[in-house]
Amino acid sequence: MEKISQSVVKKDHAPKVSGRSVYVADYPSEGVLCGKLLRAKVARAKVLRVEVPELPEGYFYVDAKDVPGDNNVNIVLDDTPVFCRETVEYIGEPIAMLCGPDPKVVERLRDACKVEYEELTPVLDLRAATEQFFDYNFGHGDVDKAFAEADKVYDEEFETGYQEQAYLETQGMMAEPEEGGRMFVHGSSQCAYYIHGAVARVLGCGPSGVHVLQDVTGGGFGGKEAFPSILGCQVAVAARKCGKSVRCVFDRREDMEYTSKRHPSLCRYRVAVKDGRVTAMDIDVIFNAGAYSTLSAVVLQRGIIAAPGIYNVPNVRVHGCARKTNTSPCGAYRGFGAPQTFFAVEMIMDHIARDLGVDSLAFKEAHLVKQGDTTSTCGKYHFPVPIPVMIDEIDKACDYRAKRAAYAKPQTGRFRRGIGMSMYFHGAGFTGSGERDLIKAVAKLRKYKDGTVEVLASNGEIGQGVRTTFPKIVAHELNIPLDKVYYSHPDTARVPDSGPTVASRSLMVVGELLRRAAIKLREQWVDGEEQEVEERFKEPDFMIPFYIDKFEGDAYPTYAWAVNAIELEIDTHTGLAKVLGAYGSFDVGTPIDYNVVLGQMEGGFLQGIGYASIEKMDYDAKGRIRNNSFSDYLIPTAKDVPNLKCMLHVEKYPDGPYGAKGAGELPLVGAPGAYLEAMEQALGGVTLNHAPFTAEDTLAVITKEGI
């Protein structure tokens, strides 16, 4: 193992393991007002009036009228209001915030508010929804000709559900007015500068009127990419009005029902096959965006770019849209649109293979992309595609091919087994030219007189290890002990904007800036002096320029690759599935810390297995999320997948630090495909089209098929 990959004790280990870390809810309450949101109880209505009870002294009612600047939260667009406008668009939309010193009194006052609605008909059915936030088309080749010449055309629809991030720490933000008028906003979050920009606009105070600190954050997984901008604006407006610090920490049910989750999807795949090969795919992707657009544009972009999978398809047409429904707005979640389409493409490839009488794995292998091939957006796979080797690694780890053949034979008895495989990539970094045109990351190193070096960047530690891996890179390059380099939680008052903590970009993009900065510092190093160096993002020169209007060019500079296999056993009496083994080979380039990367792979893979199997969330006929607690929305426990084996395959990326690529999102993306393939086999070769696939779904198939 390379030196840089050797694991160290993480920098934030001691405070976290001893319970000393201060999360936003842990600051003392003295002098801090508790904020609680008054939320809409109907999915779509005009708000005619709000009758607010008489407020005791020191208690405040804060709504859109109190917003000093603009009542829109800047995310990708700015359609999300801080507090509702004339209408409410989903159950739970914030109407106002009640603030005061005693949380119980605040809650009582909030519950005593009477909201008069003029109800409007909500749109809840994704299929029937007509309002589109985003609509994209792209493709290449002659799809119509390929379909006309096809031996056979396959046409299937695939559906996926919500997935809730279920970070253990709920959303929470706090705003503190500082002397001189500057607003200090801090809390559980991934993207300090996103919040900074959003709050400055809402307060109408300009960028210098606010600064944002990321507190210790109890998990994000995308859920704290954009949402803290909304909550940050709400507490900032409240703090401005109250003239005091205001903190709002969600309870679990509130968090599960009303914060952003993974987009439910409907994907229709039409596939042309000639002479046993896929010649064309005509793909239609629909995402349920919820009531506001938030991050749907970019989630959808990533989803549709991945839609043909990792297969060479000469003719491709993709249409994708994000539709508005009157439900909680969806947003970022690890994988960012790609888990939905990878699920669909893995399943259709599997189904075609079965129909052609060949094994799914052989069929997929025959279509695999390789270095030099064209991507779905007419970019190029510039680097080696290690999937064939990784398939062999998985085969070796779990005897995949032999089991796949064995379980394909007719099975009898109460328990039946299946094994399935998925293969996929994750495009590292922002989609398209985002890094170059939008983010323009800047990172700095500051050396102090005593020879310690501080990393100045805006990427937040959310468990993925950047407080350790950033300093590791710098210490390695400067050849100084790791304890001489440190990285604190970012405060926009003192760190440059190195971009958000998203898109598996921090280590690959910002880590590389830091490596270059460290080289610069090494060359300029003068003992006993305070010194600062800076590096700015430069797009690698091999990139084919990407044009988002045409979806053409290199959507990503490089890709992280993965192969997953899942072996399971179903109980035909109960429909319960036991995961006998989950095996993942992951190529994220050089691990900057072996344990850190392995931990990301294991955690992400288990989230993916949850997404495939037990994590079911839905809304009722009124648009209310039904699964709003940890007893109704089940995530895996320590006992659910004990045999979870992850291995790292290293295909270095020359433009990442020491060959590292994006890592965080990859392990979640492919689990549903592998899980459902295994499930199909255990159920005797049925065709399945949706995830999650629960015990109830399994038993329904068993009953219907008479298994």
Added chain:
Amino acid sequence: MADIRFTLNGKATAYAGSAVDRLLDVLRDEYRCTSVKCGCKEGECGACSVLIDGVLYNSCCVAMGAVEGASVVTMEGFRETKRFAALEKAFGEVSAVQCGFCIPGMVLAAEALLSKNPHPTEDEIREGLSGNLCRCTGYNAIVNAVNNAAKEGNGLW
């Protein structure tokens, strides 16, 4: 009316509030034991785990009246022990801590397990930690850490 008397991290104390108050809230708000995390308030996540007379409980599901006369230990107290040092080291060596929110509860669950069963099998470790949700790690590293602590901390439990 008499206060509720109990021991918190080895120190005798008295609580004058209501017997129906949640131990979780009282520990965090009155005693500033903020290592005790609130993840759900429904006994479904284990982030608020504490030891009461050496036994693991979800402090969100304990009313103050039930701790009358009992000894309550949170991470604020446990982190001063040798057993903690062994667990801290073991968790650190395998990077079992990611976001950290579940960890104080997880470590106390490990302590509760090892104090009853100093040499648990992997299945027993998973059972012992099964009430403590972790969304980050996939549990493998945590299970390995507890296993290593049991081996290396021989004699501590």
Added chain:
Amino acid sequence: MVNGYVAASLQEALELRAAHNVVPYAGGTDLMVENRPGVAYLFLNKVPELKRITVDDESIRIGAAVTFTEAIASPDVPQLMKEAVSRIAAPAIRNAGTFGGNLGNGSAKADSVLIEFVADAKLRLVSLRGERTVDVDKFYLGRKKLDLGNDELIAEILLPKQGLEQYYYEKVGGRNALAISRVSFAGVFAAEDGKITNVAAAFGAVADTVLRFKDIEAMLLGKTLDEAKALKADYLRAYAERMVLTRGRVSAEYRKNVCMNLLGDFLTKFGV
């Protein structure tokens, strides 16, 4: 103590129960989730008479404040009961949760109550007025309705000493731990001289209370295995007709299918 009373003995507990408007508190795992406003609790977790597991000539007597963890560790508690309560939630909940609380909460999902139904357990209820013993199925009057006076406490659960050796148990939850039963099933079987003497079947989490149909069970009592096999289809049909499931997050159709599959498998396991 504000809003609470700690009883040191059963006598004291009964006096407090009679004198005040209090909610009996044993483990807290259900009460604290409900978090009803304006209540006062009567803490029973230190009442020695309620913390014991004893055995007499006929019964295994489990005190109402005995926790699930304590029961699992006891040499006297029948294996069937241990298996069921060891599947409850996770260690911290089993350390707190009690047999009395499981009954008193009134839920048809209560895992220990299912076993009490299939075992024909009796409950000893006490008050200052005296005591009475009721059959567990009579204790449940309807959804969350219990035959328990405002001055009464559940003191003990009486399980038969014999007859629970041959059993069939399945809990169907959403995952391998921290799972609330979606369906739970327990069956107890006994035969003497080639004839069936007991074929009890109980279903949890499917209706307002645990379900058991003794009249359908009677179809097979006194029958040989061969005779029972011939009746099996009628027996299963009778259950299928009788079982009306309440709606829930997980569909009634699914839960009923599971019930019928497990019931059939129960008979198969014992040769019927």
